[in-house]
Amino acid sequence: MNSTLSNNPAVVIGIDLAKTHGDVVGFDKDRKIALKLPRISKEKLLERLANMPRASVLMEACGGSHCFVRKVKALGHDGRLLNPGDVKRIRCGHQKNNMLDAAYIAWAWYIPGISYVVPKTQAQQDLQSLQRIYQGYMKTRIEFGNRIHALLLEYGLSSPQTSRFIAEQLPEFIETHTKDLTPLAGEALLMLRDSWLEASEWEKKAGQKYDELVRANEASKRLMTIPGIGPKCAGALLTHCGEASRFRDSRQFAASLGLVPRQNSTGDRDTLGHITKRGPKHPRSMLVQGAAALMIMADRLEGALGEWVRKIKASGKKYGVKVCAIAAKLARIAWRILCEKGWNTGLSLSKPADRGLRLKSESS
Template sequence: MSNVTLIGIDIGKHTFHLHGQDKSGKEVSRKKCSRQQMMLFLANHPTCTVVMEACAGSHYLARELKAMGHEAKLISPQFVKPFVKSNKNDFVDAQAICEAASRPSMRFVTPKSPDQQILSVSHRIRESLIRDRTKTVNQMHGFLLEFGVSLPTGLAVIKRLASILEQHDLPVRLVALLQRLHDHFSYLNEQIKLLDKELESQLADDDLGSRLLSIPCVGPITASLLAVEMGDGQQYSSSRDFAASVGLVPKQYSTGGRQGLLGISKRGNKNLRYLLVLCARVYMMRLEHQKGPLAEWVRLLSARRHSNVVACALANKLARIAWAIATRHTQYEAGPAAMNA
């Protein structure tokens, strides 16, 4: 097994399929094993490069393999799919991972640290709670509308639902059911507030997250999610690459020498893209109070483009500034350096 230089692992919940090949790309071994058997096998295996798809459990495995002395790499599943042969099975998937990793132009995902994963879990739970809260609010609006009561939009009116119900002659059972929904809404709202406080406290101990807060109109939620998704930023060769990974660059459809640029590609983390656009809109709302080249750039762009276009362009700029802060270990400055980011 000493001639094995690259091992591709198709990750499963209980079963793992390993494909080993030598430096010429020839298949040397195939192995199906449980999690315990795989860890024991790799612990006794000579050091080599181990590649997996970036999926559930891959970041933990990458950290464990690095501790064993192996070089662990993660690949986005979308880059592995083109290398899968016609008849798909787990061993073919493992072979495709090796084929993809052998490409010199392949892009890899940086394994996350435990702290980054914890922050990511907090953000996912927060997103889920917000979706549940929105669903609960919509249910209350819909049920009341069935009985001729139309409420204004927003969360403020839901918080004073009890006083609103007293103003209308509604069935007692309906009022009781709506009160249950309101209690559930209050619980979700409180959990979201608690998570926001936890994210702020975790961000205070994170050097990169604290520096990202220096970007105008970027708050703790956006800064912590940027720190999780970007890491040290070294996996991106330029700021444009990071903005492209978030889906904030034009989608290209060019052929025959004709350049075709569409809307933004909307790739990557949807929530991070949404937060960056939201930060951009807040910046535009407070544009008269902003100074520096970035503010002048936004004013000039706003004079000739739609506000939605300006918001996406500014979100792209904020993503690039965040990458520059992460890679150069600096803070945001509202001067010429900000425009060069």
């Protein structure tokens, strides 16, 4: 990298963030290097930015970047987040070090059509934190359950794959199979059961807190009126969407969730493949689960959505294709609801509302 610095102020700044510091490279209006700050602490970097004229500050989207870019914007700069995959393509296999990465990040500003990651608000990060805590406890509970079943299988004992078995029937099961289980194995199983119960309790508390926060929001109340979308799915959509107006249309919102077909064009042939699976996995998986539920209850759904779901179900296509099509439809409806009246997607702790599904009565 050229060591001669321009005398002009930097108008585009690239920051390669680390945990406690960052490497900074800035370009002036003539696209010449005007700023180089290797391994500068985040506190000193913010002080330098506070005393600099307004510039476009770019960095990769990573852990801590959403919080840091909000601080940069508060100083009056144009803070942007880049997809790490785009930075990797710009590097194109060249030698990698932190200062070069910062230069590549800054150079992305001059690439036409580059897309940016929208920074999350503090409310979105709060909801995302609860969501990840809940998922973590759920994963831990499942892991302890699998260990219990695997240990029993090591001693030639098969057991029901249910939570009720572990919570209520496991101690009695150990007592009735003392000939097959050694005292040490029985003690280990009870220790695993205690860990399973603790993880299950914390999972329940985190899930209740998450549902309470989601149900208190006006936008999520409206989202939960869509069949197939409950508190977990509504919260995941709010965390991902933020301001719905930032998406051009409903298809772009579905594409941001990876629910549109992958395209492969060559010559005069345009082939559509599997869904792209771009974007966050959690809201996409929630929508797919909701779509699978609608497939089961298709005969009880009312309105135009019910007719459309029944038509898709009877189309004769593969099960996965039908479920993904319904999931994309739910995403489009959700975007439309968030856009039509400009619903506030900020989070509040008002009294939660009950969820309702529009279903046909059993008599009909």
